[in-house]
Amino acid sequence: MDLGFTSEQSMFRESVRTFVGKECPPALMRELDVEGRYPTSIMSKMAGLGWYGAFTPESHGGLGLGPVHLALMIEELARFSPSIASAYYITMWGVLNINLHGSPEQKAHYLPRVAEGRQNFSFSLTEPDSGSDAAALRCRAVLEGDNWVINGQKMFCTQAGAPDNSIILCARTDANSKQGGLSMIFVPTDAPGLRMHKMSTMARRMQGTYELYFDNVRVPRASVLGEVNRGWEYIVGHLERERMCVAAGAMGHAKQVLNEIVQYVKQRKQFGRTLGDFQAIQHTIADLRVQVDCAELLTYKTAWMLEQGLPCPTEASMAKLHATETLVNCGMQGMRLLGGYGLTEEFPMARAFREGMGAVTGGGTSNIQRNIIARNVLRG
Numbered sequence: 001m002d003l004g005f006t007s008e009q010s011m012f013r014e015s016v017r018t019f020v021g022k023e024c025p026p027a028l029m030r031e032l033d034v035e036g037r038y039p040t041s042i043m044s045k046m047a048g049l050g051w052y053g054a055f056t057p058e059s060h061g062g063l064g065l066g067p068v069h070l071a072l073m074i075e076e077l078a079r080f081s082p083s084i085a086s087a088y089y090i091t092m093w094g095v096l097n098i099n100l101h102g103s104p105e106q107k108a109h110y111l112p113r114v115a116e117g118r119q120n121f122s123f124s125l126t127e128p129d130s131g132s133d134a135a136a137l138r139c140r141a142v143l144e145g146d147n148w149v150i151n152g153q154k155m156f157c158t159q160a161g162a163p164d165n166s167i168i169l170c171a172r173t174d175a176n177s178k179q180g181g182l183s184m185i186f187v188p189t190d191a192p193g194l195r196m197h198k199m200s201t202m203a204r205r206m207q208g209t210y211e212l213y214f215d216n217v218r219v220p221r222a223s224v225l226g227e228v229n230r231g232w233e234y235i236v237g238h239l240e241r242e243r244m245c246v247a248a249g250a251m252g253h254a255k256q257v258l259n260e261i262v263q264y265v266k267q268r269k270q271f272g273r274t275l276g277d278f279q280a281i282q283h284t285i286a287d288l289r290v291q292v293d294c295a296e297l298l299t300y301k302t303a304w305m306l307e308q309g310l311p312c313p314t315e316a317s318m319a320k321l322h323a324t325e326t327l328v329n330c331g332m333q334g335m336r337l338l339g340g341y342g343l344t345e346e347f348p349m350a351r352a353f354r355e356g357m358g359a360v361t362g363g364g365t366s367n368i369q370r371n372i373i374a375r376n377v378l379r380g
C-alpha cells in the first residue's frame with residue numbers, strides 16, 4: 001500500500017525494520033514477555049542510534065521528526081512485540097508533552113537525558129476509583145513552601161519500574177473544580193515516600209504495570225509541567241497522541257500476526273488439503289486482511305492530521321478502537337486457525353490476544369472511544 005510516504009520516511013522505516021530484525025527477534029520478545037524483563041539493552045541501542053532524540057526539536061539537539069515518523073517507528077518496532085514499541089513511545093509521550101508545555105529549564109534538563117538513553121517516562125492518570133471517568137481523580141498535590149506534597153494512590157502505571165524513570169503524574173491541585181483542578185507533575189520514581197507494586201497483568205509484561213502509593217512525596221514547585229490547573233487541557237491533547245501511538249503498535253503487530261497465520265494455513269494439511277484451501281478459512285483470512293488494512297489507513301490518517309497540527313479527537317479514537325480490536329481479533333482467530341498450536345507460546349497468537357486486550361483497555365476502553373466518536377459525530 002502506498003500512503004505517499006516520502007523517500008526519507010521510507011528509508012527511516014527500512015532502518016527500523018532492519019534494527020527490529022536484528023535486535024528484536026521473536027524468540028527474544030517471547031523471552032522478555034515470559035520473564036517480565038524490561039528491554040534495557042535494546043533501548044540503549046536505540047538511544048545509540050539517535051532514536052530517543054528523534055522527536056526532540058532540532059533547537060534542543062534532536063532530529064525534530066513528526067507524528068508520521070513516529071507512527072512508522074512504532075509500526076515497525078511492534079512487529080514482534082507491541083510491548084517493546086510501547087516501552088519506546090511512552091517515553092516519547094514525555095518528550096512530546098515537554099516540547100509543547102515544558103519550561104526552558106525542563107527542556108534543558110530532560111530532553112538531552114532522554115536522547116542519551118538516561119531518562120524514561122511513565123504516564124499516570126488512572127486511580128482505583130477513577131478509570132474511564134479520569135477527571136474524577138483524587139490523588140492530591142498541595143503546595144507547601146517551595147514543594148508540592150503528594151498523597152494518594154494510582155493504578156496501572158505502565159513501566160513505572162523502568163530505569164531512570166520519572167512519572168508524569170496527573171494530580172488534583174484544586175479540589176473545587178473537576179477538570180479545572182488538575183495538573184501534570186514530574187515525580188522521579190526514587191522520590192522518598194513513593195512505593196510501587198508490580199501488578200500481575202496479561203499484557204505489557206516486559207514493561208510491567210504498577211500500583212503507586214504516594215505518602216507525603218515532596219517534589220520541587222518547578223516540577224509542574226506547563227501551568228498549574230491546566231492539566232486536563234494537556235491530558236486531552238496528550239490522549240490524541242497516545243491513541244495514535246497505541247493504534248500504530250496494535251496495527252504493526254496485527255500485520256505480522258496475519259502474515260504468520262497466512263504462512264501457517266498455506267502449509268498445514270488436513271484431509272489431504274492445505275487449510276487455506278477450505279473456503280471457511282479463506283473467508284476468515286479475507287476479513288482479517290480488511291480489518292488490518294483499515295487499521296493502517298485510520299492510523300496514518302490520524303498521524304497525518306497530527307503532523308498538520310489539525311485537531312483529530314474523532315480520528316484518534318477511531319484508529320485506536322479499530323486497530324486494537326483488530327489485534328485482539330487476529331490473536332483470537334489465529335488461535336482458532338492454528339488449532340492446538342495456536343495456544344502454545346511458540347506462536348504469537350495467544351500473546352497477540354493478551355497484548356491486544358491491554359491495548360483495548362489502556363488509553364481509554366473501546367466503549368469510551370465509541371462515546372467520543374458518537375459525541376463528535378452527533379455534534380456535527
Ligand SMILES: Cc1cc2nc3c(=O)[nH]c(=O)nc-3n(C[C@H](O)[C@H](O)[C@H](O)COP(=O)(O)OP(=O)(O)OC[C@H]3O[C@@H](n4cnc5c(N)ncnc54)[C@H](O)[C@@H]3O)c2cc1C
Binds near residue numbers: 357362
Ligand atoms: C495493560 C494496561 C496498561 C495500562 N497503562 C496505564 C498507564 O500507563 N497509565 C494510566 O494512567 N492508566 C493505565 N491503564 C489503565 C486504563 O487506562 C484503565 O484501565 C481504563 O481507562 C479503564 O478504566 P478502569 O479499569 O477503571 O475501568 P472502568 O472505568 O471501571 O470501566 C469498566 C467497564 O465499564 C465500561 N464503561 C465505563 N464507563 C462507561 C461509559 N460511560 N459508557 C460505556 N461504558 C463504560 C468500560 O468500557 C469498561 O468496559 C492501563 C491498563 C491496562 C490494562
